[in-house]
Amino acid sequence: MTEALRPQPSEGPEFVQLLTPEGERVAHPDYDLEISDEEIRGLYRDLLMVRRIDTEATALQRQGELGLWASLLGQEAAQVGAGRALTASDFAFPTYREHGVAFCKGVDPVTLLGLFRGTSQGGWDPYQNGFGLYTIVIGSQTLHATGYAMGLQRDGGDGAAMAFFGDGASSQGDVNEAFVWASVFNAPVVFFCQNNQWAISEPLEKQTRIPLYRRAQGFGFPGVRVDGNDVLAVLAVTRQALARAREGSGPTLVEAWTYRMGAHTTSDDPTRYRLAAELETWKLKDPIERVKAHLSRSGGADATFFAEVDTAADELAAHLRAGCLALPDPDPITLFDNVYAEGSSLLDEEREQCAAYLASFAAAGH
Template structure:
């Protein structure tokens, strides 16, 4: 199942040539390829999706504030991408294994992240944030595109074990220019690995627009590797849910990998060290603000008389409580002794690691007169 792409679509940011179920004004639209995958979605489920997105947006704002206050070393905002993350993640089973990039706050939330999981790595207190055994989610990957190879390798192992699960790799549009992503698709296609690639096309790879990364829609690349693809409206949470259900079913049923390009927008900076006003216009930001995924779902619920102020107030209260827990986890964090940075790096200690530890210990000893401790 491949969503039809216009081979002359120009530019790659075009938002008309996408699979969609809800327009920006909140009205429904039919899509023959997606409708059957969301037939069970009722108002209760839609409200649940809205609640998820609202909590993620509130948490994201808290993360930015904590970084600005010097409590976190860095933060990678996901404002504007909540529908892509929540919609696709809610389509997965608990046993599936996710390989995210550093921006998938919403995916981690769906997979069961706790408040401390959200912030401690950004604070520098732990090597990685997610407990992969509990969440079935790998630590967020900083090296651009590397997680796609990890996902394919895991999926090939699942394939050989005969397990009924899939792997999912999340990455951005900029990562598609990396060799790792293309190599991952080669291996996935050649071995029929049960993996889904989710490209969050948020229009900007730091300061480079997607039109530099790709002259034509990114989803059009995957079929060249023998991987069916779909280009979906990444600000339409219902469409993202349906698209991932299709992709997951394709991979799980033994038909090999699938690829999703979710066309969305990064409303904030690339990270808190970035200034997007230096490379994009206010007009562009305003245009995408009118496609806000939370406002779209709220409009749909209002159209269908499934929105009320009691629900809105309850969601806002829950979001504030979750953000407060994130803040408490940050401010209450206790830094470990410096030399513990070498703990849990390898399953078994070895001479090279011991030598590094000794050198760092000697370095710390140089500050002993200043009260530094190991």
């Protein structure tokens, strides 16, 4: 029962870790990772870029330029590890927090902001990068991913689908239905759960009595828990899960054990329900610091490299800010455009009424 109250990962084989919070490389019997210093530097760069995107977007919200922002602070390694395991033929089905996966999939972060600025109802072409639109409804994208994977299966495609969701979504019917379908049809899908310990203000112990990864066993496919703040371990585990899916061995549930360091969104105040001490313990497990420590200690990178990455991150932030302010405002009447693929007479009538109402005002500024 103690485990159910707050399942704490141990250092045993059930918790996959390849890089400790102190930056030490450790081995795991099932998940070996051959990786060069150059590749680790690339991952470090990704992590830092993604955090900088998040910081700048949060600032833009505070400055009134975004209506809302869902911060990924603390979850960079989980997203970059999974994002870099995905290949061009794989398709990611995100929640609304997968800014790091989007970055790895080559989506310009500026386009992520349209939804949060209210200038777009989507923002990007999902097929261009194999990165689905942000899904606000909790957990529904796991069904989309499963359906897409079953399509791949039937079309004979060589890719796999990866569904992103959180610990809160694990309680949703949609997610459990997706598990059933994926299992029964052996669909090439990886269920990637970022367990950040909090579903807004609801703690993990209100979601589950057993560690989430063990749920997979009941549905008939493997589950694994990985240190979600260890980018190397996440990369190794998700690579293997994707390979397994592509080769026709069916779905895998990956539980990335991580922590939402910030608020649920900019409209939330986590100090009302979380203890400061909990945050402090997770600060010691920071996903970026451990990579920096490893690179510094192993001689894999020097001060010049870190300074270059910092500069590049600042340039990205400037790009994001300028791009955000330049996002074009849509004509309000376009609100009616994408409701039905083939239109509707009632909607046409409402569009006319709205147009007439809008016309009753003078143009602003004159």
